Amino acid sequence: MGFENPSREEIGEILKHAGNIAVVGLSDKSDRTSHMVSRAMQQRGYRIIPVNxxxxxxxxxxxxxxxxxxxxxxxxxxxxxxxxxxxxxxRDAAEIGAKVLWLQQGIISSEAAEIAREHGMTAIMDRCIKVEDSVTLGGR
Structure with a gap:
């Protein structure tokens, strides 16, 4: 069976109950996508933990x-x-007990998704967390 992202409703529930979001590869340069997306998520009330x-x-x-x-x-x-x-x-996410492995838009790894599944994590690939937050939770 091939990989399938959770439904929009499931993604909305994941985001609604998200506490800490560790961002692997978060750039300190304000013109980088990782920085802009993480700043927007932080402004929406999420706790962002940079990993760099x-x-x-x-x-x-x-x-x-x-x-x-x-x-x-x-x-x-x-x-x-x-x-x-x-x-x-x-593997690192599984080791720390994370609940969700989220690969940003344009990033796909079947191996990473399989590792996540084997360790009881939800995997989301090729989706922008900021876009999904806006679509699923709107103005909350």
Whole structure:
């Protein structure tokens, strides 16, 4: 059976109950998509935890070099990395007990989705979290 993203309703429920969102590959450069999307999500009330080994702070939040370095629970791991790195990120997300592995628009990794499924995580691929938040939750 091939991969299928959760329904829009399920995605809305995931976002409605999301606490911490760790963003792997979040850039400290304000003109990068990862930065713009994460800033918008932060402005919508989500807690964004940056994961980038090259920065100390992004969007006013402490930046961590890896998922394992985050000292608190993570609900969603939002990934802004090329597909070939996503299986490793999925394993790291499973290790920290994340509930959702979210690969941003344009990122697809069947291996990462399979790792997520094997560890009881929901996998979402090739979808922008900011767009899904706007579509499913509107003005909340």
């Amino acid at each position: 080994p090259a920065a100390a702070e992004i969007l006013g939040e402490t930046c961590y070099p890896s998922l394992q370095d985050i000292p608190e629970p993570v609900d969603i791991v939002n990934v802004f990395r090329r597909s070939e790195y996503c299986a490793e990120v999925a």
